Amino acid sequence: MKTFEFSVIASGLDPSADDYESRFYDHGCDDALVSFQKGHTIVDFAREAESISDAISSAVADVVRAGGTINRIEPDPLVSLSDIATRANMSRAVVTQYAKGNRRAAFPAPVARVTTSSPLWEWASVACWLWKEDKLSKADAINAQAVKIANGLVQTGNLELDCVLNDRVREFEHNL
Structure with missing residues (x-):
């Protein structure tokens, strides 16, 4: 177990x-x-x-x-770039580059915005993307x-x- x-x-x-x-x-x-x-x-x-x-x-x-x-x-299903970085044990800068499409293509789009400068992503979609990019475990x-x-x-x-x-x-x- x-x-x-x-x-x-x-x-x-x-x-x-x-x-x-x-x-x-x-x-x-x-x-x-x-x-x-x-x-x-x-x-x-x-x-x-x-x-x-x-x-x-x-x-x-x-x-x-x-x-x-x-x-x-x-855990909350909506995450900021900082949340993503913490959950994936990555730096915020790397996650920002992913989100901007500078390091890899097809990063999931944000699903909500708290303000115009604070987008939120669906964690399940991001986690799946990170797994496919070999940055997060399948589990x-x-x-x-x-x-x-x-x-x-x-x-x-x-x-x-x-x-x-x-x-x-x-x-x-x-x-x-």
Whole structure:
């Protein structure tokens, strides 16, 4: 088994309740750190599982059993050039050159802009590109895609992640 680190962002629980943290522990989140920030419950997992899909699926199920409403899975799917550099263990200057097309072609286009000078990229697309350029491991690209797929399922209200997430991640991995 491998250990996967990620966070489940949830709402719907009162952090002032006496059993706030113990609820998570009692419902299977004994491998997580629970905190409350900016109106959200953050459940930081270091979960052992056969795959990232299994880890995320079981964590989401545990948080739901504890009474949480799932908002999203992190690491954040939208990243800046600095975030990309950190996640890929590269310098910001090198990542900037990739983004400008000066070092390699076909770097993914930004998907959002916080301001006109601060574009954001979809991490799953960038991770796949970096893997194809031999700059990131295949496992990191698969993990990024798994988080993207899981967040898509959460947005549609589908919290029965186990089968669907595993199937979609396997399909992605097969097509890499």
